Amino acid sequence: MFNVENIYRNEKRIIFHIDFDYFFAQCEEIRNPSIKDIPVVICVFSGRTEYSGIVSTANYVARKYGIKAGIPIKAAKSKLKDFDNKIFLPLDIEYYKLLSNQAMKIIISETTVKNYEIIGLDECYLDLTNIVTDYKDAISLAGVIKYRLSKALHLSCSIGLSYNKLLAKIASEYKKPNGLFVIEPNETLKIISDLDISIIPGIGPKNKRKLNEFGITTFKQLSEIDIAFLKKNFGNYYAEFLHKSSIGINNDPIYIKQQSKQITRIKTLKEYTSDIDLVRALISELCKSLYSDVIQRELHFKSVGLIFIDNKLGIVNRSKSLKNYTQNLNDLIDHANSIFLDYISVYDLFKLRRIGVKVSEIKKNEGQNTLSNYIESSS
Numbered sequence: 001m002f003n004v005e006n007i008y009r010n011e012k013r014i015i016f017h018i019d020f021d022y023f024f025a026q027c028e029e030i031r032n033p034s035i036k037d038i039p040v041v042i043c044v045f046s047g048r049t050e051y052s053g054i055v056s057t058a059n060y061v062a063r064k065y066g067i068k069a070g071i072p073i074k075a076a077k078s079k080l081k082d083f084d085n086k087i088f089l090p091l092d093i094e095y096y097k098l099l100s101n102q103a104m105k106i107i108i109s110e111t112t113v114k115n116y117e118i119i120g121l122d123e124c125y126l127d128l129t130n131i132v133t134d135y136k137d138a139i140s141l142a143g144v145i146k147y148r149l150s151k152a153l154h155l156s157c158s159i160g161l162s163y164n165k166l167l168a169k170i171a172s173e174y175k176k177p178n179g180l181f182v183i184e185p186n187e188t189l190k191i192i193s194d195l196d197i198s199i200i201p202g203i204g205p206k207n208k209r210k211l212n213e214f215g216i217t218t219f220k221q222l223s224e225i226d227i228a229f230l231k232k233n234f235g236n237y238y239a240e241f242l243h244k245s246s247i248g249i250n251n252d253p254i255y256i257k258q259q260s261k262q263i264t265r266i267k268t269l270k271e272y273t274s275d276i277d278l279v280r281a282l283i284s285e286l287c288k289s290l291y292s293d294v295i296q297r298e299l300h301f302k303s304v305g306l307i308f309i310d311n312k313l314g315i316v317n318r319s320k321s322l323k324n325y326t327q328n329l330n331d332l333i334d335h336a337n338s339i340f341l342d343y344i345s346v347y348d349l350f351k352l353r354r355i356g357v358k359v360s361e362i363k364k365n366e367g368q369n370t371l372s373n374y375i376e377s378s379s
Contacts (some may be wrong), residue, residue: 006093006249011185014138015228015254016126017168018099018107018145018158021177025059028089030154037061043073043159052076056091060177093313103155106148111141117254123164127254135161135182142180166250167192170199188248188367193220200245207234211242222246242282263299265290266356274351280337286357287333294332299362300325307356310371318343325363332359 020026024042029035039062045053051074058067058076067076073088080086084198100121107124108116110325132138142159146365149155158179160171167183170192174181184190196217198208218220223246230239244250267284273279283306294301305319318339336357 008237011163013127013129013163014132014135015162015165015168016124016128016138017165018124018126019159019169019172020058020103020122020157020174021157022059022063022090023100024057024096025062026155027092027099028061028087031095033154035087037079038042038064039067039083041067041073041076041086041088042078042086043076043090045073045090046191060326062086072219099153099155100347103149103153103157106152107145110145110148115254116256118256125168125254135184135200139180139182146178146180162188164248164250165252165254166200166245167248169201170195170252173199192248193218193223197222197246200242202241207238216340219246247327262305262358262360263290263293263301263362264307264356264358266354268354269352272351272353279355280340282355283336283340283357287329287336287354290357290359291329291332294327294359298364300327300330300364301311301359302326302361304332304339305357305358305360306336306339307354307358308343308352310352316343319360321361325361332357339340 025040027041028040036059040059041062041364042056042058043053044056051072053073055069055071055076056065057069062076062080064077064153077088104124106117107113107126111128111131113128113131114124117125119125127143128138132141138161142161144292146157146159149157156178158172158176158181160168160174160181161184162168162171163185167188171181171183172179181262181332188346193376197203197211197219200219203211211217211222214225214233216225222242225243227239230242233239267282267286269282301322303319304318306315308318310316318373320335322335326332352370
């Protein structure tokens with residue numbers, strides 16, 4: 001059942017979640033305003049044929065006709081066959097990074113916030129608890145942010161306000177695009193109870209299907225499931241996460257993710273594979289290759305990550321922070337394998353096309369400053 005008493009645990013915090021609307025496609029509209037009113041589709045081209053690859057994102061004009069992330073480019077072209085004016089563009093990550101950096105600087109400057117967390121190129125969380133006095137003040141500041149981004153960059157965004165990260169993110173999705181929505185403590189249950197559980201960050205396709213099989217599709221239904229049942233079927237840690245999320249509890253902190261150097265090794269496979277033993281062998285091979293570079297450069301690392309690119313050209317990144325800096329090959333292999341096993345316990349392992357291993361949060365052995373913005377890859 002809903003535990004109303006716990007709902008208000010963090011009600012004094014005021015958290016913003018800012019999401020740049022359909023960001024990659026919007027960037028292309030900003031670069032070329034003449035395409036704003038026609039279908040714009042951003043693609044990951046595989047290069048095998050003219051139309052091979054998948055859709056990364058699309059503007060809202062294209063979305064009205066069923067164009068969404070992950071569908072084949074060929075299918076998207078078919079859905080838009082009746083349009084004389086439409087445009088399919090390749091990803092231009094460097095350009096998107098440039099606009100993202102400019103937008104983030106405006107947000108941080110306008111709010112004077114010290115406690116913020118940037119997620120990818122198009123999202124950020126801000127803890128404005130000590131900057132605004134109440135939600136009315138927060139709404140006013142959100143309006144200023146939206147105005148400044150529009151005026152300086154012609155960029156629209158959706159902003160969610162609440163008292164934790166989970167609810168702020170839900171709020172930002174409520175009135176997209178160019179939305180602004182607030183979830184205050186006394187409105188939480190009313191707003192979230194009938195929402196689909198798939199919007200909870202951390203519920204992947206595999207566990208969503210499992211929950212659906214138990215007849216659980218909404219927050220309210222999830223909240224009414226006995227915690228012992230959840231622990232039996234999902235394990236103690238994940239069961240606690242599910243239960244707390246279902247009633248709007250989230251105590252995740254907001255912290256600045258330092259930009260750090262990372263070294264990456266990526267291997268393109270000759271054939272697609274879903275063979276777990278083969279993938280683990282490849283992970284070990286990549287770890288050893290990467291480790292030789294770590295040793296040669298006299299580096300220590302504190303974060304290990306994996307990159308998967310599947311047959312649908314879907315990209316998944318997973319990382320794990322270590323307790324201490326290390327330069328140990330066994331640490332690297334053990335943590336990489338741990339990430340992989342955690343991943344396949346939650347998600348289905350699709351046929352992989354490429355796989356990568358990376359280390360970040362790097363410093364010189366003698367304790368020099370953290371290095372930044374260096375990426376290497378091999379195939």
